[in-house]
Amino acid sequence: MTLAHAHMLRGSVHSLAATFAIAFFAAPVLAQMPTGPPVVGYTIAEKKPVTQVEEFIGRIEAVNTVNVVARVTGQLEETTFVEGAEVKKGDVLYRLERPPFEALVQNAQAAVNQYKALLRNAVLTTGRAKSLLSGPAGQQASVDSAIAQQHAYEAQILGAEAQLKTAEINLGYTTITAPIDGKIGRTAVNVGNIVGPNSGTLTKIVSQDPMYVVFPVPAPTLMELRKMYLPKGGFKAVVLRIRLPDGSLYPQKGKLDFVDPTVATSTDTVLVRGEIPNPLAKPAKPGEITIRPLIDGEFITALIEGVEPVIALAIPRSAVLADQQGDYVYVINPDDVVTQRRIQLGQSTPALAMVSTGLSEGERVVTEGIQRVRPDIKVVPQPAGSDPTKSHGQ
Missing domain, CATH: 2.40.30.170 (Efflux pump adaptor protein, beta barrel domain)
Structure with a gap:
């Protein structure tokens, strides 16, 4: 190694040592430099119209909600609705077999006709008995018997007509319709099954x-x-x-x-x-x-x-903090010092907190930078939403 090279090497070592020493001793000094009061945003508590929620x-x-059921027993022949669609009151939902019920209607109608024919004959018999009553062959007993038979047929007609009405109603029940407007669910039975009053719910509307x-x-x-x-x-x-x-x-x-x-x-x-x-x-x-x-x-x-809306003292809901003792906010006093203030909230909204007690109109409440404050520290306040760099002239 030449003398010039050795001199250059010693110079580099001294320069590196000097740089390390400056960095080592300067670091604690920089760490101890004050950062200044934290910058926080505030909102002025003011009365405003608030919708209570x-x-x-x-x-x-x-x-x-209606459970649709069958009111007569019969074989299901047709399902006419779309599951999940909406139906109107009176829309046909199911059709059951009709021939057995039509036969019952015809049978009941025949009974009515039969008793009406018998009644007509009884009326004629009563008339003849009354006409003979004035003659030597007339007997009161015959008249009374004819009248009684006439009344019996009249009663039988009423019973037969009731049976006819029942048969017609049951025939109508073979067509199952929607009792209300609404959305219909899925059907619980398929075509070909026997359904009746004991079959349970066919579908729901x-x-x-x-x-x-x-x-x-x-x-x-x-x-x-x-x-x-x-x-x-x-x-x-x-x-x-x-x-x-x-x-x-x-x-x-x-x-x-x-x-x-x-x-x-x-x-x-x-x-x-x-x-x-x-x-x-x-x-x-x-x-x-x-x-x-x-x-x-x-x-x-x-x-x-x-x-x-009601007029109430309102602040942003984000400004309200809570602990085991209740709700509180951070208030900035005229000296720019933060104090903790206990408050009582009234009916509030998700965005606004209505303050019943603990705060006065015009006070400055910390709403931004809350995580940087604690009671009794000095802060640099600025209106919420403003640019913090402009307040420092940067």
């Missing part, structure tokens, strides 16, 4: 529009709602909305129509019911399978909204 878990229930919304309300909450809305018109003062299982808000609005007169002792709740439209998702031709947004039995979230 209460949420309850409930379910959809059909207004009418569920009404579709409107639908009921049924949900339990805690008894104390119901009392609060009554105090709030009875002076404003009761049911007319609220609107029923629902949130579907996928989290979306159903566009149709409904109305409440029933509150159960008793409290369920096991849950301390009262059953409340509303009615809401359930229109077709798209037009359907007769016999086509239809689609509607609400289904009998599905679980939903019922929302009771006040028709008229």
Whole structure:
């Protein structure tokens, strides 16, 4: 190694050592440099019109549900509906064999005709007996007997006509029709089977529009709602909305129509019911399978909204925190120091929290950067939604 090369090597080693020393000793100094107060966004607590909303878990229930059964016994000859389609009241669903029942009608009609013929003869006999009564051959007993026979035939005619009516009704039962409008389910029997009153449900029809919304309300909450809305018109003062299982808000609005007169002792709740439209998702031709947004039995979230907004002190719901002691917010005082403030919430919405006590109008509430604050620290406040770089002149 030449002298020049050795000199260059020693210079590189000294330079590397100096760089390491600067980095080693400078790192703690940089770590100890103050970062400054955290920047937080705030919202001013102010009074504003707020739509009051209460949420309850409930379910959809059909207004009418009918189990279709056979009322006479016979062989099933035809099924005329499409499973899953909607039917109208009076639409033919099933046809049973008719000949046995037609024969019963004819037999009953023959009995009526027979007794009517006998009655006509009895009337003539009574007339002859009465005409002979004034002569030497007339006897009162003959007249009485003829009249009694006449009345007997009249009674037999009434019985025969009743039998005829029954036979005609049973003949009509061989055609099974829809008793209500609604969506029809699948059939439980196939053509060729013998069905009758003991065969059970042949199919089910569920009404579709409107639908009921049924949900339990805690008894104390119901009392609060009554105090709030009875002076404003009761049911007319609220609107029923629902949130579907996928989290979306159903566009149709409904109305409440029933509150159960008793409290369920096991849950301390009262059953409340509303009615809401359930229109077709798209037009359907007769016999086509239809689609509607609400289904009998599905679980939903019922929302009771006040028709008229109320003026209340409101802040974003995201500003409200909670612990074992209750709800609280972080408030920025005039010296830009954060303080923890316990609050009492009133009827709120998913987006806005209405504050009953603990907060005054005009106070600054931390809504952004909450994770960076703690009580009694100084912060750099700026209106929520503003650019933090601009506040530092960057």
